[in-house]
Amino acid sequence: MKALVYHGDHNIALEEKAKPVIEKTTDAIVKVVKTTICGTDSGIYKGKNPYMRDGITLGHEGVGIIEEVGDSVSQFKVGDKVIISCITSCGSCEYCKKQLYSHCKDGGWILGHMIDGVQAEYVRIPHADNSLYKIPDSIDDEVAVMISDILPTGHEIGVQYGEVKPGDAIAIVGAGPIGISVLLTAQFYSPAIIVVIDLDENRLEMAKQLGATHTLKPSDNLQEELAEIVGEEGVDVAIEAVGIPQTWDVCQKIVKPGGNIANVGVHGKKVDFEIQDLWIKNLTITTGLVNTNTIPMLMKAVSTNKLPVNKLITHHFKLSEMEKAYEVFLNASKEKAMKLIIDVD
Ligand SMILES: NC(=O)c1ccc[n+]([C@@H]2O[C@H](COP(=O)([O-])OP(=O)(O)OC[C@H]3O[C@@H](n4cnc5c(N)ncnc54)[C@H](O)[C@@H]3O)[C@@H](O)[C@H]2O)c1
Numbered sequence: 001m002k003a004l005v006y007h008g009d010h011n012i013a014l015e016e017k018a019k020p021v022i023e024k025t026t027d028a029i030v031k032v033v034k035t036t037i038c039g040t041d042s043g044i045y046k047g048k049n050p051y052m053r054d055g056i057t058l059g060h061e062g063v064g065i066i067e068e069v070g071d072s073v074s075q076f077k078v079g080d081k082v083i084i085s086c087i088t089s090c091g092s093c094e095y096c097k098k099q100l101y102s103h104c105k106d107g108g109w110i111l112g113h114m115i116d117g118v119q120a121e122y123v124r125i126p127h128a129d130n131s132l133y134k135i136p137d138s139i140d141d142e143v144a145v146m147i148s149d150i151l152p153t154g155h156e157i158g159v160q161y162g163e164v165k166p167g168d169a170i171a172i173v174g175a176g177p178i179g180i181s182v183l184l185t186a187q188f189y190s191p192a193i194i195v196v197i198d199l200d201e202n203r204l205e206m207a208k209q210l211g212a213t214h215t216l217k218p219s220d221n222l223q224e225e226l227a228e229i230v231g232e233e234g235v236d237v238a239i240e241a242v243g244i245p246q247t248w249d250v251c252q253k254i255v256k257p258g259g260n261i262a263n264v265g266v267h268g269k270k271v272d273f274e275i276q277d278l279w280i281k282n283l284t285i286t287t288g289l290v291n292t293n294t295i296p297m298l299m300k301a302v303s304t305n306k307l308p309v310n311k312l313i314t315h316h317f318k319l320s321e322m323e324k325a326y327e328v329f330l331n332a333s334k335e336k337a338m339k340l341i342i343d344v345d
């Protein structure tokens with residue numbers, strides 16, 4: 001089968017690989033129908049995860065059809081169409097019992113990271129019963145791909161951890177697929193002001209169409225410009241959705257006393273934590289890897305078609321064009337790309 005394989009930073013290739021087989025009775029083999037590329041994959045490409053093993057198939061988001069199940073899989077049968085969660089979880093360890101699936105003792109973010117991922121014709125999913133979700137007919141396959149990672153990440157690590165409440169003024173720093181997912185799911189909780197901050201005009205334009213009340217570009221005057229919108233003290237919730245020191249810095253400057261900073265970005269470098277200014281502010285600062293525990297709720301939300309998730313999809317490619325797809329995604333600003341759909345058939 002064909003798979004997009006990692007060989008170290010700036011070194012990926014579409015290659016022939018053996019089709020995966022059932023290794024444990026809790027596994028399922030899924031025939032991938034649609035997959036996509038994540039900002040995290042660009043991070044891997046750019047060298048943020050140098051410990052990764054040469055030869056791993058990338059990808060942790062997708063939709064597929066069950067091809068084979070191990071003897072202990074009870075919730076799925078051959079032919080079921082499923083969302084593949086970016087997080088694999090056993091459902092029974094200490095962390096899974098707290099719904100902290102991202103820290104599952106026999107799972108977590110392993111797909112396209114520690115074990116072969118979804119950017120391939122077939123993928124082996126460990127702990128299939130707890131790591132896959134059956135797709136009802138009411139959800140379009142391409143919309144379903146957005147539920148593997150980006151929507152739950154934005155919702156759980158941005159909006160829920162940030163404790164967005166009715167009437168809040170919030171700022172989302174970063175308008176990539178994750179920032180936009182924060183924007184969409186924040187609206188479940190009716191914040192009054194949503195300021196989206198990014199360098200990319202196209203992405204800010206999309207943010208406006210999808211519910212941002214204001215957009216700003218980062219500059220030396222950012223704090224003054226923001227103050228004109230939300231007042232001198234800043235925002236109730238600052239959500240970091242980029243993963244670089246500069247954007248962390250923005251978040252710690254713009255949050256008001258009693259507020260929340262929710263860090264969503266994956267950081268490859270340390271940041272300065274301005275504790276000498278922040279200790280007095282009674283802040284709640286959260287970090288985390290998505291648990292995907294809200295996938296069932298998000299599936300209900302998208303099936304009413306009230307969440308315009310399909311607006312995020314800007315490009316389509318075939319698996320055979322995967323290298324080209326990476327090129328486009330890595331030049332997202334120039335290519336006006338947000339989320340790409342890779343058709344595997
Ligand atoms: N915590 C989690 O569980 C989790 C899950 C998935 C992704 N992520 C991470 O979330 C982050 C965002 O993912 P994405 O797919 O949206 O990435 P992306 O690269 O598509 O988007 C990042 C956005 O940040 C903008 N940006 C860059 N520098 C900026 C600056 N100085 N100020 C403002 N905006 C700036 C870019 O223009 C871009 O629009 C990544 O770090 C990714 O690894 C975290």
Ligand SMILES: [Zn+2]
Nearest residue numbers: 038039040149
């Ligand atoms: Zn991802």
Ligand SMILES: [Zn+2]
Nearest residue numbers: 090093096104
């Ligand atoms: Zn577990």
